[in-house]
Amino acid sequence: MPDFEKFKTRFKGDIVTPDDADYRKALARWAVNAERRAKIVAFVKDAEDVALAIKYARLNSLPIAIRGGGHSPAGASSSEDGLVIDLSRHIKGARIDPDKKLAYVGGGALWDIVDKEAIKHGLATVAGTVNHTGVGGLILGGGFGWLTAKYGLAIDNLVQATLVTADGSVVTASDTENPDLFFAIRGGGSNFGVVTEFVLRLHPQRAKVYHGTLVFPPTVLEKMVEVTAKWWANVGENEGMLQMFGLGPDGNPAIILFIFYNGSEEEGRANYKSFFDLGPVVDFTKEIPYENVNAALNEGMAHGKGVYQKGFANNHYEYQSIVQAYEKIISVSSPEFKVNLIFEYFPIGKVISVPLSATAFRRDPAPLAVLLILWTKDAEGTTERARTIAYDLARIVSGAELTEVQNFGYSNYDPEAVSVTGHRAQIAYGENYPRLQAIKKRYDPDNIFNKWFAITPA
Template sequence: MADLATFIKGDIVTPNDADYPQAIARWAVNAERRAKIVAFVKDTEDVALALKYARANDLPIAIRGGGHSAAGASSSENGLVIDLSRHINGARIDPDKKLAYVGGGALWDVVDKEAIKHGLATVAGTTGVGGLILGGGYGWLTAKHGLAIDNLVQATLVTADGSVVTASDTENPDLFFAIRGGGSNFGVATEFVLRLHPQRATVYHGALVFPPTILEKIVEVTAKWWANVGENEGMFQMLGLGPDGNPAIVLFVFYNGSEEEGRANYKPFFDLGPVVDLTKEIPYENVNAALNTAMAHGKGVYQKGFSNDKSEYQSIAKAYEKIISISSPEFQVKLMLEYVPIGKVISVPQNVTAFRRDSAPLAVILILWTKDAEGATEHARSIARDLSRTVAGGELTQLQNFGYANYDPEAVTGHSAQIAYGESYPRLQAIKKRYDPDNIFNKWFAITPA
């Protein structure tokens, strides 16, 4: 460890250091692990040194970008964490080429704030940049511009042997295919180059709160709206306890236009009579941070995503009843139904990227608790499995049950990578053998080298 601290330009934190608790802290407290070493790297050379040290000392490796993996993929028990968040976290904009050069440890709000200064934006989320991109990447602009990986032009990675490589359509195209959906299986991504698009400065966004008594009407109106949804809109519907502790249905609406246009677009929902209206025209750069208060760090978190092929009132109502019966201020269970148009997503042929593209809308069971009591995660897992079956109206198929890789809670517990990658798996195995034959990058749907 003394050797690593001597040669690395960044910072080394161990359990003996005062800032160790902060160094291993994560968005989900149940995803924290007691690492032996946390290396806050400054550049690709630091990453290569950290990898060399970990391999020489037989230490398991984890990569931390934003630290939002509820499954614990960015943490390592008694291992070495390569942490990009402290020093490799900026965003530089080239407005002429409409490109963003983004550090692997950056958060999306950094990208949003820098890009919008030039009237530009890309598909983004509420988490860290690296995890969202490598796992696919849905966002409010997905309807118009596809997934985050569809807007990735180039990436810089440090591979298992310490080599620094560029992945793009023209350089190492096999690796470029793999990292677009293949997660952290192939190296440490220190920089992403993202395509930017013209974006208006303000958008219509916010929450509409409805009483649970009109759930059936919301389901009916949603079905009609979804059948004709356009590329400037999207909606999340959250069912659970509201901020006041009472049952509520909260619709987070988005319209890439003015407030007048947005309210006209969502008029059928307004006609249902929301009891609270927090929607308004806001600066674009604030959109992806809108949920941060509700999703603050320091809680226990379990999330299970699944494909929601059908949204039937009876199934949703039954799930909602269960949610209310088991929810409390200390243990909140929520059902999130995501309605983001995915025509652009499924228009990309499957063999272009490693990401498995699904035509069904996503649903997520999100469970939050304030105290990380023993057994809380397993209890949450049991609830999530039951609720996902209830929403689906019966047993889910293997693909339905998997949903979206970035939402899968079993990413680090042996969940089959073959399900995650589908027909691309054999191709990824061959690429894995070339870039990581010893499988040292194994914290996120680990691919067995061919």
């Protein structure tokens, strides 16, 4: 490739190609089926490196992908025969300013470091539910988490970002500086540049919270639906829950609840009494350090598996359809191919209180649901099998044919995110799409950043 040696000489970080011993490691992602054979993996050290990598890729007509945490099952952080701008090796720190209650976070950081550094000062921000997820992908796609009920989405707590745009410029985006770009990146993903630093608003956070796992037999399903509906109708800002239907830890069918209460164990158990009255067969809930909350799901979400996830709107939580879906889940699941139906109950009052025109993110007035399929033996056709099962189950759970928007669900869960057609982006951004097209034309008119709901420039 032209000018490769010149590129390597000027580049301060690490460049990995197929001839290097660590090439396979450089391609590794959370989901093995999301790995692609890039021509170059550029582990950037700073914004100047990012600009060099963009320029080199453009000169050599190499498609670009941006890797932060590498957590996209759709493959948005990988690039077949392209160049990957990888921030995970050198731009991964988190610095806390306790007086201003701000976190300065590298574009390649994981939530693990943010949680741990912030809580040292009695502070926290909205993260996800798995702490080896990248900060960048979660934030740029919206960002739900255990603190959403109290503080909204992760993007609602983004104060400022530093980006390298398509022409190599380093720009700041905030409410007062490049506000059009700030609007766009809050939900618009990697369409507008490479974020090298996020500045996040922090909030006071108690050191310990009530959290953990409850396992129930499938026989309580009908009562579980009733209890959940009553709880959800009166849910408060200190709580949240994930409900998972699939195989339990022992390989038998189970209903697994991951519950959270931002308070003491005594308060938490009282808050969830109606669920305890259903008789869990396993109770692993207790008061734990806050920084461990987002580590609780890590074991089940470990790297190196095949992954397919399909989000959709949970606006039809109804016993008969869940029974039908659960029967199908059990019939197709095995220890090597686990199908999980997860209802995410993060109270969304704060989320939908933000005007639709404030950020690029499409704010839907329904809780989330996601089908998460994990397999340990990757084989040709497994991803397509998982896709068929996921779409069938989404139709069953919905109780009727879903509209396009309902079938789409949460953008960070969409399995077709890497589609380069503008139609997926139009669904993702709804009424904000035309405005985003105009911003795209200004910052990336040639659409070189096109790995995540690619927006067609106006």
